[in-house]
Structures are given as structure tokens and as C-alpha cells.
Amino acid sequence: NAGVTQTPKFRVLKTGQSMTLLCAQDMNHEYMYWYRQDPGMGLRLIHYSVGEGTTAKGEVPDGYNVSRLKKQNFLLGLESAAPSQTSVYFCASSTSSRQGMNTEAFFGQGTRLTVV
Amino acid sequence: QQQVKQSPQSLIVQKGGISIINCAYENTAFDYFPWYQQFPGKGPALLIAIRPDVSEKKEGRFTISFNKSAKQFSLHIMDSQPGDSATYFCAASIFGTDKLIFGTGTRLQVFP
Numbered sequence: 189n190a191g192v193t194q195t196p197k198f199r200v201l202k203t204g205q206s207m208t209l210l211c212a213q214d215m216n217h218e219y220m221y222w223y224r225q226d227p228g229m230g231l232r233l234i235h236y237s238v239g240e241g242t243t244a245k246g247e248v249p250d251g252y253n254v255s256r257l258k259k260q261n262f263l264l265g266l267e268s269a270a271p272s273q274t275s276v277y278f279c280a281s282s283t284s285s286r287q288g289m290n291t292e293a294f295f296g297q298g299t300r301l302t303v304v
Numbered sequence: 305q306q307q308v309k310q311s312p313q314s315l316i317v318q319k320g321g322i323s324i325i326n327c328a329y330e331n332t333a334f335d336y337f338p339w340y341q342q343f344p345g346k347g348p349a350l351l352i353a354i355r356p357d358v359s360e361k362k363e364g365r366f367t368i369s370f371n372k373s374a375k376q377f378s379l380h381i382m383d384s385q386p387g388d389s390a391t392y393f394c395a396a397s398i399f400g401t402d403k404l405i406f407g408t409g410t411r412l413q414v415f416p
Contacts, residue, residue: 192347202363223406225345230393230408231406245405292350293404298346
């Protein structure tokens with residue numbers, strides 16, 4: 189049982205380049221989330237999805253787009269990367285529409301992205 | 305604006321000691337308070353969680369204390385071990401939404 193798998197694990201981009209981060213979960217979870225983790229700022233929610241074909245904005249959505257074409261996959265896109273998007277990105281999935289309500293969010297191992 | 309304030313940012317404890325991490329919140333709509341543990345190079349993982357209808361929850365060496373009137377909750381790690389060295393995040397869930405709000409994290413180091 190792989191849980192939540194993120195691809196790639198590391199990436200270096202030049203300013204203005206685009207890329208897509210892939211998240212895949214094999215737990216049949218309805219809900220999926222993208223967070224970014226920065227020193228001293230904890231985990232901040234970028235976008236999330238409560239089901240196939242649906243997405244919603246989190247706390248820091250600017251500069252990112254997402255898609256949930258299949259239940260098991262959640263893609264995070266950067267159309268024009270900026271140095272401020274240098275961060276560690278985590279994908280998570282859970283079973284409940286209320287992520288923290290008597291349920292557990294399962295996280296991937298993260299993608300370390302550097303924008304130069 | 306940080307909705308969940310966590311302190312300290314870092315903590316050094318000797319083996320066998322007690323580690324205490326504190327969190328405070330403002331939004332009274334929060335009704336679920338989990339703690340996540342993160343080891344270097346890994347994603348966070350749920351450690352323990354509490355609802356506001358109880359003042360304390362204990363699981364092994366880990367205890368959450370919750371003070372609803374003060375809007376504060378804390379994690380106590382008894383008999384701290386080097387294997388507990390990790391970053392700890394408190395979090396809160398907003399009723400009726402799908403978002404989990406995290407604190408800024410505490411890096412715990414337990415020395416032998």
C-alpha cells in the first residue's frame with residue numbers, strides 16, 4: 189500500500205518556466221490537498237479538492253492551478269515559476285469533507301522545488 | 305494572519321525530560337485540534353487529536369491539554385526520547401469547511 193505518492197521529489201526551475209507536480213493516492217480518498225511548507229510559516233494550504241472534477245482555493249492560491257480529472261490524482265501546476273515559489277510542496281488526502289473531523293490527513297513525502 | 309499561533313519555534317530537551325509545546329487560536333468556530341509529527345525528509349503524520357468537549361487526552365507518552373476558555377491547547381511529551389526529535393505542528397479545523405489550519409511548527413531536539 190503506497191499511500192500518497194508525489195512526483196517528482198526534487199526539481200530546479202528557472203524563473204518563468206512551468207511545471208506540474210503530480211500527486212497520486214491509492215486509498216480511495218475523496219479529498220485531496222496541496223500545501224507548501226516554508227521555514228517559520230508552517231504548512232499553508234494552496235488548493236484542495238473535495239471530489240473528482242472539483243477544486244477550491246486555499247490560503248495561498250496565487251500563481252498555482254490544480255486539476256482533479258481522476259479521483260486518485262491531484263495535479264498542481266505552476267504556469268510561470270517565481271523565486272517566491274521556492275518551497276517544499278506536500279500533497280495530502282483524507283476521507284472526510286472536514287479534513288480534521290475525526291479523520292486523518294495522509295501526507296506524501298514532499299517535493300522540494302527551487303526556482304532560480 | 306496566523307490563525308493558530310504556536311510556540312516555541314524550537315525546543316531542546318534532555319532524554320527523560322518533559323517537552324511542552326503550546327498553541328493558541330482566536331477562531332471559536334474551531335472544533336478539532338490535531339497534532340502532527342514530521343521527521344526530516346518525510347511528510348507530517350497524525351500523532352494525536354482532541355475535541356473541545358474534553359480537557360485532556362492521553363496516548364502513551366503524549367498528552368494534549370485543552371483550555372477552551374483561554375483558547376489554548378498544548379502537547380506534552382513525557383519521558384522524551386531521542387526518537388521523538390522531529391518537528392511538531394498543531395492544527396485546527398474550521399467547522400463546515402474542508403480546511404485544516406496549521407501552526408508554524410516546533411522543532412524538538414532530544415539529547416541523550
